[in-house]
Amino acid sequence: MILIILMLGLLGFIVGFLALKQRVQRWAVGGTSLLVLVIAASLMIGNDTQHWGMQAVTKTTTTTLQSAVKNDAVSLLLYAPIKHATTERIYIYRPMNQTKRQHTAANLTTHVTVRPSKTNTAVLTTKTTRWTYRNAIWRWLFSLTGNHTTLINRRQTFRLPNNWATLSVSQAQWLAKQAQVLKTTEQATMATKIKQLRTADPSLSVAQAKAQVEQQLQKQTPSRLAKLIKQAQQQSKY
Missing domain, CATH: 1.20.5 (Single alpha-helices involved in coiled-coils or other helix-helix interfaces)
Structure with missing residues (x-):
């Protein structure tokens, strides 16, 4: 108008x-x-x-997350450096009960932080502040301008439990390869240990020996996984 x-x-x-x-x-x-x-x-x-006739309005949304990649051992939040930058990056995440991954925006109005959480659920909190018209009169007055809302800033905070890890896409690919190598090694180790147990105690069945070996390996899994993740974080992020 x-x-x-x-x-x-x-x-x-x-x-x-x-x-x-x-x-x-x-x-x-x-x-x-x-x-x-x-x-x-x-x-x-x-x-x-x-911004005459406008006011800043903030909207907060909370999204529950699942691992960005399917992994039974560890949940991951991924990121990709922007043009090989040291600190600038976009984060890749997957909302709960969704198969499609999403990512944060790469612009000056979006600020992203990652923080640890004491809860068992990973969440993404997004606070979006926009300029909106104060009332219907101002909106009617500028109805033909096509600029009804203007983004001021967007602040996104990832809160991750202790069993989550943050890796770059390249580091996650390295982790997947090493996890497969570790799985193959464990299978070979399991076969050897089962044979050793049955040799030492012929009364043990294969199933009993296998259960004992699996129990031993499960106790070692957390420390092995933590070591593997630490190694992954030391790899190149690009």
């Missing part, structure tokens, strides 16, 4: 001072139109530069 008012003011200004012959009519129409023109232009400039 402000554009229409601006055009009417300009048209009235031209007609008033150029088409009307009587001095009183010229100043009445032309002067009034000039005032309308100045007010409309001032409102447009003020709205564009100082």
Whole structure:
């Protein structure tokens, strides 16, 4: 609507001072139109530069997360450095009960932090602040400008339990390969230990020996996994 008012003011200004012959009519129409023109232009400039008629509104959403990659041993939050930057990165995550992964935005208005959490569930808290019109009158006035909301900033905080790890995409790929190697090694170790147990105690069945070996390996899994993750974090992030 402000554009229409601006055009009417300009048209009235031209007609008033150029088409009307009587001095009183010229100043009445032309002067009034000039005032309308100045007010409309001032409102447009003020709205564009100082956000006249608008207010900052913050909306907070919380998203429960699952591991960005399917892994029974560890849950992962992934990231990718932006153009080989040291600190600038986008984070890759997967909301609960969804198969498609999402990522944070790479712009100056988005700020992302990763923090540990004492809970057992990983969550992403997003606080989005935008300029919105104070009331329906201001929205109606600028209805034809097409700029009804403007992003001020977006703050996203990942809160991860202790059993989660944060790795770059490259580091996660390295971890997957090493985990497969470890699994193959454990299978070979299991076969050897089962044979050793049955040799030492022939009364043990294969199932009994296998259960004992699996129990031993399960006790060693957390320390092995922690060591493997630490090694992954030491790999190149690019």
